[in-house]
Amino acid sequence: MKQISVVMVITPFVFFGCGPKTVTTTTKMYQLFNTDFRGFAVPEISEIKQGQGKSFSYAEFDEVWDSAIIVLIQQGILVRSSKNSGTIAAIGTVPLSVVIQRGRLVNVYVKVMDDLYKTLDNPDKAVWEFDPNQLEAIYTDFFSKLATQVYAGKKWRYLTLAPTPATKVHAQASKEAPIKNAVPMSEIVKYKPHPAMISREASEYFIPVWPIATPSQTAIVLNSNGVPPAARTAFLTALATLSRWTWPGTISLKLLAIPINGLPISSAVSPQA
Amino acid sequence: MNDAKNIFCLLALCLFVVGCGHIPTSDYPVEVKKVLHAPFERVWNSSIQVIEASKATIIAKDKPSGLITCKFPADKSKSPTYASIFIKPDPQYTGSVSMYLIPYSFSSYPAISYVIYPQEKKGVILKYHHIYVHKDYFSDVCNTFYDQLEDTL
Numbered sequence: 001m002k003q004i005s006v007v008m009v010i011t012p013f014v015f016f017g018c019g020p021k022t023v024t025t026t027t028k029m030y031q032l033f034n035t036d037f038r039g040f041a042v043p044e045i046s047e048i049k050q051g052q053g054k055s056f057s058y059a060e061f062d063e064v065w066d067s068a069i070i071v072l073i074q075q076g077i078l079v080r081s082s083k084n085s086g087t088i089a090a091i092g093t094v095p096l097s098v099v100i101q102r103g104r105l106v107n108v109y110v111k112v113m114d115d116l117y118k119t120l121d122n123p124d125k126a127v128w129e130f131d132p133n134q135l136e137a138i139y140t141d142f143f144s145k146l147a148t149q150v151y152a153g154k155k156w157r158y159l160t161l162a163p164t165p166a167t168k169v170h171a172q173a174s175k176e177a178p179i180k181n182a183v184p185m186s187e188i189v190k191y192k193p194h195p196a197m198i199s200r201e202a203s204e205y206f207i208p209v210w211p212i213a214t215p216s217q218t219a220i221v222l223n224s225n226g227v228p229p230a231a232r233t234a235f236l237t238a239l240a241t242l243s244r245w246t247w248p249g250t251i252s253l254k255l256l257a258i259p260i261n262g263l264p265i266s267s268a269v270s271p272q273a
Numbered sequence: 274m275n276d277a278k279n280i281f282c283l284l285a286l287c288l289f290v291v292g293c294g295h296i297p298t299s300d301y302p303v304e305v306k307k308v309l310h311a312p313f314e315r316v317w318n319s320s321i322q323v324i325e326a327s328k329a330t331i332i333a334k335d336k337p338s339g340l341i342t343c344k345f346p347a348d349k350s351k352s353p354t355y356a357s358i359f360i361k362p363d364p365q366y367t368g369s370v371s372m373y374l375i376p377y378s379f380s381s382y383p384a385i386s387y388v389i390y391p392q393e394k395k396g397v398i399l400k401y402h403h404i405y406v407h408k409d410y411f412s413d414v415c416n417t418f419y420d421q422l423e424d425t426l
Contacts, residue, residue, distance in 0.1 A: 033379060036344060037332050069340060069359050073375055074305075076404060077355045083337035092377075092404065 027127055029095065029116040037079045042087045043113065048099045051111025052139040059150050061086075064106045067149035068098055071142065089113070094138055110142050307419060310369045311426050313339065313362050319425040320358060320372075323418060329356075345376070345414065353379050354414055355404060376414040377404040 032040055042048075056064050065083060072078055076092015086100040095113040100106060112135060117128040130138070309316055320341060324331060329343040332355070339360040347353050356376040363369040 036330050065338070066361055069338060070373065073357045073359055073373055077377055078333065078340055078342050078357045080333050081335040081338050081340045081342075083335060 026120055027116065028118055028120065029091065031120060032079075032091070032116070040079060040089070042080045042082075042089045043097050043111065045085075045087065045099050045109075048087070048097045048111045049109045051097075051109055051135075052143070053107055053109040054143050055105040055107050056147070056150055057105050059106055061100065061102045061106050064108060064146070064150055065100055067146055068100060068108065071145045071149055072096065072098070091116075096138075096142065108143070108146065110139055112138060305373055305375055305415075307372045307374070308363055308366065308369055309372055309422075309426070310366065312368050313360060313370050315426060316360055316370045316372065316422075319422055320360065322425050323421045326421070327418075339370075354410060355379055356414060356418075374415055374418060376411055378410055379404050 065086070068088060069078065069081070072088060072090040072092075075094075075096075076090045078088060078090050080087065080089040082088075086102070088096075088098040088100075090096045090098070095116050097111050097113050099109045101108075112130060114126065114128075114130055117126040119125055119127060311319075317336060317339070321331075321334075324341065324343050327345060329345045331341065331343045333342045334340065341358045341360075343356055343358070345354040345356065354376045355378075356374060359373040360370050363371045
Protein backbone atom coordinates (compact mmCIF):
# COMPACT_ATOMS: atom_id res chain seq x y z
CA MET A 1 0.00 0.00 0.00
CA LYS A 2 2.80 2.34 0.91
CA GLN A 3 4.57 1.51 -2.35
CA ILE A 4 1.47 2.40 -4.35
CA SER A 5 1.21 5.75 -2.58
CA VAL A 6 4.83 6.52 -3.33
CA VAL A 7 4.32 5.66 -6.98
CA MET A 8 1.24 7.86 -7.15
CA VAL A 9 3.15 10.78 -5.69
CA ILE A 10 6.16 10.35 -7.92
CA THR A 11 4.34 9.71 -11.19
CA PRO A 12 3.10 13.29 -11.74
CA PHE A 13 6.60 14.60 -11.18
CA VAL A 14 7.93 12.19 -13.76
CA PHE A 15 5.32 13.24 -16.29
CA PHE A 16 5.38 16.97 -15.72
CA GLY A 17 8.98 17.37 -14.75
CA CYS A 18 10.54 15.40 -17.55
CA GLY A 19 7.93 16.06 -20.18
CA PRO A 20 7.86 19.01 -22.52
CA LYS A 21 7.39 22.34 -20.81
CA THR A 22 4.03 23.91 -21.38
CA VAL A 23 3.42 27.59 -21.73
CA THR A 24 0.28 29.45 -22.52
CA THR A 25 0.46 31.81 -25.40
CA THR A 26 -1.84 33.55 -27.73
CA THR A 27 -1.93 35.14 -31.11
CA LYS A 28 -1.70 38.77 -32.10
CA MET A 29 -5.31 38.62 -33.14
CA TYR A 30 -6.42 37.44 -29.73
CA GLN A 31 -4.47 40.20 -28.10
CA LEU A 32 -6.16 42.77 -30.32
CA PHE A 33 -9.52 41.67 -29.02
CA ASN A 34 -8.26 42.05 -25.47
CA THR A 35 -7.09 45.58 -26.12
CA ASP A 36 -10.12 46.67 -28.15
CA PHE A 37 -7.86 46.97 -31.17
CA ARG A 38 -6.01 49.92 -29.72
CA GLY A 39 -2.86 50.56 -31.66
CA PHE A 40 -3.92 48.41 -34.54
CA ALA A 41 -3.05 49.88 -37.90
CA VAL A 42 -4.12 48.78 -41.33
CA PRO A 43 -1.14 47.38 -43.24
CA GLU A 44 0.60 49.67 -45.66
CA ILE A 45 -1.05 49.98 -49.04
CA SER A 46 2.02 48.56 -50.71
CA GLU A 47 1.72 45.50 -48.50
CA ILE A 48 -1.99 45.04 -49.23
CA LYS A 49 -1.17 45.17 -52.92
CA GLN A 50 0.84 42.00 -52.47
CA GLY A 51 -2.43 40.17 -52.15
CA GLN A 52 -4.74 40.13 -55.10
CA GLY A 53 -6.23 43.01 -57.04
CA LYS A 54 -8.96 43.56 -59.55
CA SER A 55 -10.32 46.50 -61.45
CA PHE A 56 -13.96 47.40 -61.53
CA SER A 57 -15.11 49.20 -64.63
CA TYR A 58 -18.41 51.03 -65.05
CA ALA A 59 -18.54 51.65 -61.33
CA GLU A 60 -17.96 54.70 -59.17
CA PHE A 61 -15.64 54.67 -56.22
CA ASP A 62 -18.52 55.22 -53.82
CA GLU A 63 -20.41 52.23 -55.21
CA VAL A 64 -17.43 49.96 -54.81
CA TRP A 65 -16.63 51.34 -51.38
CA ASP A 66 -20.15 50.85 -50.05
CA SER A 67 -20.33 47.42 -51.60
CA ALA A 68 -17.06 46.39 -50.00
CA ILE A 69 -18.37 47.45 -46.60
CA ILE A 70 -21.61 45.56 -47.11
CA VAL A 71 -19.70 42.43 -48.06
CA LEU A 72 -17.14 42.69 -45.28
CA ILE A 73 -19.59 43.62 -42.56
CA GLN A 74 -21.17 40.21 -43.04
CA GLN A 75 -17.89 38.41 -42.66
CA GLY A 76 -16.77 40.00 -39.44
CA ILE A 77 -16.24 43.26 -37.68
CA LEU A 78 -14.67 46.18 -39.45
CA VAL A 79 -12.01 47.37 -37.05
CA ARG A 80 -10.60 50.06 -39.28
CA SER A 81 -12.04 52.05 -42.11
CA SER A 82 -10.94 55.22 -43.82
CA LYS A 83 -12.74 56.37 -46.90
CA ASN A 84 -10.13 59.06 -47.48
CA SER A 85 -7.30 56.57 -47.76
CA GLY A 86 -9.58 53.86 -49.14
CA THR A 87 -8.53 51.23 -46.62
CA ILE A 88 -10.57 48.76 -44.61
CA ALA A 89 -9.53 46.10 -42.12
CA ALA A 90 -12.01 43.38 -41.26
CA ILE A 91 -11.55 40.71 -38.61
CA GLY A 92 -13.77 37.74 -39.16
CA THR A 93 -13.63 34.35 -40.69
CA VAL A 94 -10.38 35.45 -42.19
CA PRO A 95 -8.77 38.78 -41.32
CA LEU A 96 -8.73 40.85 -44.47
CA SER A 97 -7.23 44.18 -45.38
CA VAL A 98 -8.63 45.98 -48.39
CA VAL A 99 -7.60 49.04 -50.30
CA ILE A 100 -9.82 50.68 -52.88
CA GLN A 101 -8.32 53.24 -55.20
CA ARG A 102 -10.05 55.90 -57.23
CA GLY A 103 -9.44 56.23 -60.93
CA ARG A 104 -10.94 55.62 -64.32
CA LEU A 105 -11.17 52.07 -63.16
CA VAL A 106 -11.71 51.49 -59.48
CA ASN A 107 -8.93 49.21 -58.34
CA VAL A 108 -9.48 46.95 -55.37
CA TYR A 109 -6.80 44.99 -53.59
CA VAL A 110 -7.30 42.52 -50.80
CA LYS A 111 -4.84 40.67 -48.63
CA VAL A 112 -5.19 38.25 -45.78
CA MET A 113 -3.57 39.66 -42.66
CA ASP A 114 -1.86 36.40 -41.90
CA ASP A 115 0.61 38.00 -39.52
CA LEU A 116 -2.20 38.19 -36.97
CA TYR A 117 -1.91 34.43 -36.58
CA LYS A 118 1.59 34.77 -35.22
CA THR A 119 2.11 33.98 -31.59
CA LEU A 120 3.14 36.63 -29.14
CA ASP A 121 5.91 34.67 -27.55
CA ASN A 122 7.51 33.81 -30.84
CA PRO A 123 6.64 36.26 -33.60
CA ASP A 124 8.40 34.15 -36.18
CA LYS A 125 5.90 31.37 -35.80
CA ALA A 126 2.29 31.38 -36.80
CA VAL A 127 -0.40 29.03 -35.65
CA TRP A 128 -1.92 29.07 -39.06
CA GLU A 129 -0.45 29.53 -42.48
CA PHE A 130 -2.45 29.72 -45.66
CA ASP A 131 -1.37 27.82 -48.69
CA PRO A 132 -1.75 29.44 -52.12
CA ASN A 133 -4.90 27.48 -52.92
CA GLN A 134 -6.59 28.69 -49.75
CA LEU A 135 -5.60 32.26 -50.46
CA GLU A 136 -6.86 31.98 -53.99
CA ALA A 137 -10.20 30.65 -52.73
CA ILE A 138 -10.49 33.47 -50.19
CA TYR A 139 -9.71 36.16 -52.73
CA THR A 140 -11.98 34.69 -55.38
CA ASP A 141 -14.81 34.49 -52.91
CA PHE A 142 -14.34 38.09 -51.84
CA PHE A 143 -14.18 39.45 -55.36
CA SER A 144 -17.12 37.36 -56.45
CA LYS A 145 -19.26 38.80 -53.66
CA LEU A 146 -17.98 42.29 -54.27
CA ALA A 147 -18.72 42.07 -57.99
CA THR A 148 -22.21 40.85 -57.24
CA GLN A 149 -22.80 43.67 -54.82
CA VAL A 150 -21.39 46.31 -57.15
CA TYR A 151 -23.00 45.24 -60.40
CA ALA A 152 -26.02 43.19 -59.49
CA GLY A 153 -26.37 43.94 -55.82
CA LYS A 154 -28.71 46.63 -54.66
CA LYS A 155 -30.14 43.81 -52.63
CA TRP A 156 -29.05 42.05 -49.55
CA ARG A 157 -29.56 38.58 -50.71
CA TYR A 158 -26.53 36.79 -52.01
CA LEU A 159 -24.46 36.39 -48.95
CA THR A 160 -22.85 33.17 -47.92
CA LEU A 161 -19.85 32.36 -45.87
CA ALA A 162 -16.41 32.98 -47.04
CA PRO A 163 -14.47 29.78 -47.35
CA THR A 164 -12.41 28.97 -44.35
CA PRO A 165 -9.35 26.83 -44.63
CA ALA A 166 -10.43 23.97 -42.48
CA THR A 167 -14.14 23.65 -42.98
CA LYS A 168 -16.03 21.85 -45.62
CA VAL A 169 -19.23 23.15 -44.12
CA HIS A 170 -18.63 26.56 -45.60
CA ALA A 171 -17.94 25.22 -49.04
CA GLN A 172 -21.11 23.21 -48.87
CA ALA A 173 -23.08 26.25 -47.83
CA SER A 174 -21.69 28.22 -50.71
CA LYS A 175 -22.73 25.55 -53.15
CA GLU A 176 -26.22 25.47 -51.80
CA ALA A 177 -26.67 29.20 -52.03
CA PRO A 178 -25.27 30.19 -55.39
CA ILE A 179 -24.89 33.81 -56.24
CA LYS A 180 -27.74 35.12 -58.29
CA ASN A 181 -27.14 37.51 -61.14
CA ALA A 182 -23.47 37.47 -60.39
CA VAL A 183 -21.20 39.10 -62.87
CA PRO A 184 -18.87 36.46 -64.25
CA MET A 185 -15.38 36.91 -62.99
CA SER A 186 -14.19 36.88 -66.59
CA GLU A 187 -15.87 40.24 -67.06
CA ILE A 188 -13.72 41.81 -64.40
CA VAL A 189 -10.29 42.85 -65.42
CA LYS A 190 -7.81 40.85 -63.48
CA TYR A 191 -5.34 43.34 -62.22
CA LYS A 192 -2.57 41.29 -60.80
CA PRO A 193 -2.24 37.67 -59.80
CA HIS A 194 -1.58 36.98 -56.20
CA PRO A 195 1.98 36.10 -55.36
CA ALA A 196 2.68 32.51 -54.54
CA MET A 197 2.75 32.60 -50.79
CA ILE A 198 4.39 29.42 -49.77
CA SER A 199 3.65 27.99 -46.40
CA ARG A 200 6.84 27.48 -44.49
CA GLU A 201 7.49 25.13 -41.67
CA ALA A 202 3.82 24.28 -41.52
CA SER A 203 4.61 20.64 -41.09
CA GLU A 204 6.09 21.22 -37.71
CA TYR A 205 2.83 22.35 -36.22
CA PHE A 206 0.02 20.19 -35.16
CA ILE A 207 -3.05 21.84 -36.57
CA PRO A 208 -6.08 20.16 -35.13
CA VAL A 209 -8.56 18.92 -37.66
CA TRP A 210 -11.66 19.22 -35.55
CA PRO A 211 -13.62 22.36 -36.24
CA ILE A 212 -13.74 23.86 -32.82
CA ALA A 213 -10.03 24.31 -32.48
CA THR A 214 -9.23 26.09 -35.68
CA PRO A 215 -8.23 29.68 -35.26
CA SER A 216 -10.77 32.30 -36.19
CA GLN A 217 -12.97 29.48 -37.18
CA THR A 218 -16.37 30.72 -38.10
CA ALA A 219 -18.20 33.91 -38.47
CA ILE A 220 -21.66 32.63 -38.98
CA VAL A 221 -23.42 35.15 -41.08
CA LEU A 222 -26.76 35.35 -42.63
CA ASN A 223 -27.20 33.82 -46.00
CA SER A 224 -30.73 34.90 -46.43
CA ASN A 225 -32.75 38.06 -46.31
CA GLY A 226 -35.83 36.11 -45.54
CA VAL A 227 -37.11 35.85 -49.05
CA PRO A 228 -35.78 32.65 -50.55
CA PRO A 229 -38.24 30.67 -52.62
CA ALA A 230 -39.89 27.91 -50.66
CA ALA A 231 -38.27 25.22 -52.74
CA ARG A 232 -34.82 26.44 -51.78
CA THR A 233 -35.37 26.66 -48.07
CA ALA A 234 -33.06 24.19 -46.44
CA PHE A 235 -34.76 21.45 -44.48
CA LEU A 236 -32.56 22.12 -41.47
CA THR A 237 -34.33 25.38 -40.89
CA ALA A 238 -37.04 23.32 -39.30
CA LEU A 239 -34.64 22.76 -36.44
CA ALA A 240 -34.35 26.43 -35.68
CA THR A 241 -36.62 26.30 -32.67
CA LEU A 242 -35.08 23.15 -31.36
CA SER A 243 -31.46 24.19 -31.47
CA ARG A 244 -31.47 27.21 -29.28
CA TRP A 245 -27.75 27.71 -29.05
CA THR A 246 -25.25 28.19 -31.76
CA TRP A 247 -22.21 26.23 -30.83
CA PRO A 248 -19.24 27.77 -32.54
CA GLY A 249 -17.80 25.69 -35.27
CA THR A 250 -20.29 22.90 -35.15
CA ILE A 251 -23.60 24.43 -36.06
CA SER A 252 -25.17 23.97 -39.40
CA LEU A 253 -25.41 27.29 -41.10
CA LYS A 254 -28.83 26.41 -42.32
CA LEU A 255 -30.13 26.94 -38.84
CA LEU A 256 -29.77 30.60 -39.50
CA ALA A 257 -31.70 30.58 -42.72
CA ILE A 258 -35.19 31.76 -42.09
CA PRO A 259 -37.82 29.10 -42.51
CA ILE A 260 -40.79 30.11 -44.55
CA ASN A 261 -44.11 28.49 -45.04
CA GLY A 262 -44.94 29.63 -48.53
CA LEU A 263 -46.98 32.68 -47.57
CA PRO A 264 -46.78 35.67 -49.90
CA ILE A 265 -44.11 38.18 -49.07
CA SER A 266 -43.52 41.83 -49.70
CA SER A 267 -41.97 42.63 -53.03
CA ALA A 268 -40.41 45.80 -51.73
CA VAL A 269 -36.72 46.02 -52.32
CA SER A 270 -36.12 47.83 -49.06
CA PRO A 271 -38.69 46.58 -46.62
CA GLN A 272 -39.08 48.58 -43.49
CA ALA A 273 -38.93 46.80 -40.21
CA MET B 274 -60.47 -8.07 -41.98
CA ASN B 275 -56.86 -7.66 -42.97
CA ASP B 276 -57.77 -4.77 -45.26
CA ALA B 277 -59.56 -3.01 -42.46
CA LYS B 278 -56.59 -3.54 -40.21
CA ASN B 279 -54.22 -2.17 -42.83
CA ILE B 280 -56.40 0.88 -43.39
CA PHE B 281 -56.60 1.47 -39.67
CA CYS B 282 -52.82 1.22 -39.33
CA LEU B 283 -52.33 3.56 -42.27
CA LEU B 284 -54.78 6.03 -40.79
CA ALA B 285 -53.09 5.86 -37.43
CA LEU B 286 -49.74 6.41 -39.09
CA CYS B 287 -51.08 9.39 -41.00
CA LEU B 288 -52.52 10.89 -37.84
CA PHE B 289 -49.23 10.34 -36.06
CA VAL B 290 -47.21 11.99 -38.80
CA VAL B 291 -49.59 14.92 -39.24
CA GLY B 292 -49.96 15.39 -35.52
CA CYS B 293 -46.27 15.49 -34.85
CA GLY B 294 -45.41 17.56 -37.88
CA HIS B 295 -45.41 21.31 -37.77
CA ILE B 296 -44.90 24.16 -40.12
CA PRO B 297 -41.46 25.56 -39.53
CA THR B 298 -41.57 28.98 -38.02
CA SER B 299 -38.76 31.23 -37.07
CA ASP B 300 -38.17 32.99 -33.81
CA TYR B 301 -35.19 34.62 -35.44
CA PRO B 302 -36.29 37.52 -37.58
CA VAL B 303 -33.61 38.25 -40.08
CA GLU B 304 -33.58 41.98 -40.50
CA VAL B 305 -30.13 43.33 -40.83
CA LYS B 306 -31.10 46.28 -42.95
CA LYS B 307 -33.43 48.98 -41.76
CA VAL B 308 -34.60 52.10 -43.50
CA LEU B 309 -34.80 55.13 -41.24
CA HIS B 310 -36.63 58.22 -42.38
CA ALA B 311 -34.17 60.74 -41.08
CA PRO B 312 -31.19 62.49 -42.62
CA PHE B 313 -27.75 60.94 -42.36
CA GLU B 314 -26.41 63.57 -39.98
CA ARG B 315 -29.17 62.99 -37.45
CA VAL B 316 -28.95 59.22 -37.64
CA TRP B 317 -25.18 59.34 -37.26
CA ASN B 318 -25.29 61.59 -34.20
CA SER B 319 -28.09 59.59 -32.64
CA SER B 320 -26.23 56.34 -33.22
CA ILE B 321 -23.19 57.71 -31.44
CA GLN B 322 -25.41 58.83 -28.58
CA VAL B 323 -27.02 55.42 -28.25
CA ILE B 324 -23.68 53.66 -28.32
CA GLU B 325 -22.25 55.94 -25.66
CA ALA B 326 -25.35 55.58 -23.52
CA SER B 327 -24.97 51.81 -23.75
CA LYS B 328 -21.47 52.12 -22.33
CA ALA B 329 -20.15 50.50 -25.45
CA THR B 330 -16.61 51.06 -26.60
CA ILE B 331 -16.21 52.57 -30.03
CA ILE B 332 -13.48 50.65 -31.79
CA ALA B 333 -13.61 52.52 -35.06
CA LYS B 334 -15.72 55.15 -36.69
CA ASP B 335 -15.45 56.82 -40.03
CA LYS B 336 -18.11 59.34 -40.79
CA PRO B 337 -17.38 59.64 -44.52
CA SER B 338 -17.96 55.90 -44.75
CA GLY B 339 -20.89 55.93 -42.37
CA LEU B 340 -19.30 53.13 -40.41
CA ILE B 341 -19.16 52.60 -36.67
CA THR B 342 -17.75 49.51 -34.99
CA CYS B 343 -18.27 49.13 -31.30
CA LYS B 344 -18.02 46.63 -28.50
CA PHE B 345 -20.93 46.20 -26.15
CA PRO B 346 -19.89 45.07 -22.69
CA ALA B 347 -20.54 41.53 -21.61
CA ASP B 348 -24.03 41.14 -20.35
CA LYS B 349 -26.25 38.08 -20.40
CA SER B 350 -23.98 36.32 -22.82
CA LYS B 351 -21.02 36.69 -20.45
CA SER B 352 -19.01 37.64 -23.45
CA PRO B 353 -18.74 40.92 -25.29
CA THR B 354 -20.66 41.63 -28.43
CA TYR B 355 -19.08 43.42 -31.33
CA ALA B 356 -21.23 45.26 -33.81
CA SER B 357 -20.49 47.00 -37.04
CA ILE B 358 -23.03 49.59 -38.05
CA PHE B 359 -23.14 50.91 -41.56
CA ILE B 360 -25.24 53.96 -42.33
CA LYS B 361 -25.67 55.14 -45.88
CA PRO B 362 -28.11 57.49 -47.54
CA ASP B 363 -30.89 55.51 -49.12
CA PRO B 364 -30.93 56.11 -52.87
CA GLN B 365 -34.65 55.39 -53.10
CA TYR B 366 -35.91 57.71 -50.41
CA THR B 367 -34.58 61.23 -50.17
CA GLY B 368 -33.78 62.19 -46.62
CA SER B 369 -33.67 58.57 -45.51
CA VAL B 370 -30.83 56.25 -44.68
CA SER B 371 -30.29 52.54 -44.82
CA MET B 372 -28.74 51.11 -41.71
CA TYR B 373 -27.03 47.75 -41.55
CA LEU B 374 -26.31 46.33 -38.14
CA ILE B 375 -24.73 42.97 -37.49
CA PRO B 376 -23.71 42.07 -33.97
CA TYR B 377 -21.17 39.33 -33.41
CA SER B 378 -20.63 37.46 -30.20
CA PHE B 379 -17.11 36.83 -29.10
CA SER B 380 -15.68 33.85 -27.37
CA SER B 381 -12.23 32.54 -26.76
CA TYR B 382 -10.88 29.11 -26.21
CA PRO B 383 -7.92 29.03 -23.95
CA ALA B 384 -6.22 25.72 -23.58
CA ILE B 385 -8.22 24.13 -26.30
CA SER B 386 -5.39 23.18 -28.51
CA TYR B 387 -2.01 21.86 -27.72
CA VAL B 388 0.62 22.74 -30.23
CA ILE B 389 3.93 21.01 -30.09
CA TYR B 390 7.09 22.71 -31.11
CA PRO B 391 9.33 19.70 -31.50
CA GLN B 392 12.50 21.64 -31.94
CA GLU B 393 12.04 23.55 -28.74
CA LYS B 394 10.52 20.62 -26.90
CA LYS B 395 7.74 22.60 -25.45
CA GLY B 396 4.02 22.57 -25.66
CA VAL B 397 2.03 25.69 -26.21
CA ILE B 398 -1.53 26.12 -25.18
CA LEU B 399 -3.06 28.51 -27.61
CA LYS B 400 -5.83 30.95 -27.03
CA TYR B 401 -8.06 31.15 -30.01
CA HIS B 402 -10.75 33.68 -30.66
CA HIS B 403 -13.98 33.15 -32.37
CA ILE B 404 -16.70 35.53 -33.45
CA TYR B 405 -20.05 34.36 -34.55
CA VAL B 406 -23.63 35.44 -34.87
CA HIS B 407 -25.61 34.24 -31.93
CA LYS B 408 -29.19 34.22 -33.02
CA ASP B 409 -30.65 35.20 -29.65
CA TYR B 410 -28.23 38.00 -28.87
CA PHE B 411 -28.43 39.11 -32.47
CA SER B 412 -32.11 39.91 -32.07
CA ASP B 413 -31.61 41.36 -28.61
CA VAL B 414 -28.88 43.73 -29.68
CA CYS B 415 -30.62 44.77 -32.89
CA ASN B 416 -33.98 45.35 -31.29
CA THR B 417 -32.54 47.20 -28.31
CA PHE B 418 -30.37 49.37 -30.50
CA TYR B 419 -33.14 50.22 -32.95
CA ASP B 420 -35.59 50.98 -30.14
CA GLN B 421 -33.14 53.33 -28.46
CA LEU B 422 -32.21 54.88 -31.76
CA GLU B 423 -35.81 55.62 -32.68
CA ASP B 424 -36.33 57.15 -29.26
CA THR B 425 -33.33 59.38 -29.77
CA LEU B 426 -34.36 60.33 -33.29
